[in-house]
Amino acid sequence: MTSFAEDFTALSAIGATARGGVHREAASDADAAAHEWWAGRLAAYGFRVVHDGAGNQFGLLETTPGAPYVLLGSHLDSQPCGGRWDGAYGVLAAGHAALRVARRRAGGPPPRHNIAVVSWFNEEGSRFTPSLMGSSVHAGLLDAATALDARDLAGARAGDLLAAQHRLGGPGTGAPAVSDVAAYAEIHVEQGRVLEETGTTIGLVEATWAAHKFAVTVEGEQSHTGATRMHERRDALLGAAHLTVLARELSDRLSTAQAPLHTSVSQLTVEPNSPVTVAREVRLHLDLRSPDEAVLERASALLAERVPGIEDAARVGIRVVRTHHWGVRPLPAAGVDLAAGCADRLGLTHRRMMTLAGHDAIPMNGVVPTVLLFVPSVGGVTHNEGELTHDADAAAGVDLLTEVLDRLVDGVPVG
């Protein structure tokens, strides 16, 4: 059996970039190769590998026929020129924690639950919208047909790519349904600096930040960048620029030390994107996130209040569609307490915290009892080739996940 560190090195080579990251967007060749490699490792370790109808890849360790599963996992896809740890760490940690528990229990009485590890399809959402796609389908929050119909900016359909990569299972392949899952646990790199700044090894996620996400279309009129008079232009790109500046201004105005407001504009598409043409349409994503729902409501209200002024200034029409609206969502306290006790026994420092980023644990939380754990990210660098988690922290996280799983398979309640 290869070690966690050996597996992590091997996986990091798939889709590796020159600057130490990975470029492994969902359903790309590199993503398919990573899944094929991981399926091979799982099979060699004695897992039965199956796929569900949404591109999620499961490894099953069945010791107790017919029993529910404790499910551990994360994702193997990355952002464009992303980091090696984001998601990939959690998938390999899940596999190695499962193996350790299975060995520890070998020869003893069968545990109450079976074990499954999962690599969720398209957590990142960089290529296909929405993010958290595979876990959302599994949790019953997103229709599988809708997910498979997602297309990237070049028009490629997620379902077609997955089918060509033999990553779609039908009914009867044995992939666990969410109703077969007794509990879900995930470990992830923090993607922030709290653990590093406080000298803490383990983050115990108590709740997720609230988030409002918007799909925005700015509609102008195509004209000539030179000849058209300024006051006659209806410049969609100018409207988009005002929205981008406004998003930052919302954060500057409404953030407090206790309740920061994170805002962003991203994935901007300009039509037509010619050097001598005033843009007729710009589409973009605008996100607002905060640990305080009241701050978020104020931000959404201020955004709505300011849009008509931007429409007037740029002589454009702006359509704002709210695509996501999450409140602050707690994770089960019993799971946090369980993980805290395990960390204490391992001598690992820990602190309770919230997650700012989305993770596959978020759609699972609320549907099944869910535990979400963090290990430190150096400098908080993430969605970047420079992302780094120290080996000792990564190993500590696998140790902790092992202990948590060892209790979950006995049916210790976490929510």
Added chain:
Amino acid sequence: MTSFAEDFTALSAIGATARGGVHREAASDADAAAHEWWAGRLAAYGFRVVHDGAGNQFGLLETTPGAPYVLLGSHLDSQPCGGRWDGAYGVLAAGHAALRVARRRAGGPPPRHNIAVVSWFNEEGSRFTPSLMGSSVHAGLLDAATALDARDLAGARAGDLLAAQHRLGGPGTGAPAVSDVAAYAEIHVEQGRVLEETGTTIGLVEATWAAHKFAVTVEGEQSHTGATRMHERRDALLGAAHLTVLARELSDRLSTAQAPLHTSVSQLTVEPNSPVTVAREVRLHLDLRSPDEAVLERASALLAERVPGIEDAARVGIRVVRTHHWGVRPLPAAGVDLAAGCADRLGLTHRRMMTLAGHDAIPMNGVVPTVLLFVPSVGGVTHNEGELTHDADAAAGVDLLTEVLDRLVDGVPVG
């Protein structure tokens, strides 16, 4: 022989869009088809059709062996979802004016000059940078090899496409060099509202607006739109947005009724363009144009002055490279006077004016004596499928170009 109107209808069908425009970017299939169709018409009319080494297509009417040419022309390529008149009008007007003069002179003494009509390659610059490509090569202002090496955003090379379309001629094909050109005349739709608002049929272009064009790169750092703290972000898209808003502000601050300043940001490329990633790099075009060079210098200075503040606000680096720097450039007064006289004889109202937009006549001007004429654009609408010039105005323009050419072939000096 088909009429101008019949030819214009036939040409407008090539690359036609559902909303009445054309989508015929340089070296696209539609652009190649338009050139093939026009070569067929020219050949049928008795022109000898040849290509030069930069994708420019000439039709030659040689009545006086060894004599220089009077060259008339414009371009057949369009913006994405552009208008039918922009460029195409001038090419067909050139062909029909040439034919009329040739017939009028048939059987008489040979005129002093031969006649050539030209369709310049890639005037628009929407797909391949720079614009005015073919005419700039012909005028000796741009190296042919550099032009042919231009690549579109998808990586296709202009020279490879032209070669596959049999649109590259070598030495010895007989394409006139600029040293063989005695005078150049072009007629174009105004792309503005001055003629319409003043009830004038013909614009006599006395000078071109000054223009400064910049290629701008905004360099940030890739990070997470949710997790990264706001004050730690280095958001290239935010920097680009501030520049876009600044460009408009320059116009608002520095424009006067006598000396407007036209500004634009266009062709924005975001890396990586993921919905959950703070952009690490944005590239864009920023243009400043004015009939007053002093206003333009003030605008360029204010832009340079404001860039450091934007770098600080968005924590980005901004590189501004000036790619074009044209002063106000007069066209020869003798050519304006000649055309004014012809318009008077035809009973056409006319006014002297400047051109805001770039035209192939601009690189030719200063290298050979050049005349540039306008006909009205309805509502000034241009670079838009709704572009329109009334049939009567289009016909008047062909009449005028015919009269101007009839004098130019006799060697009437225009500059």
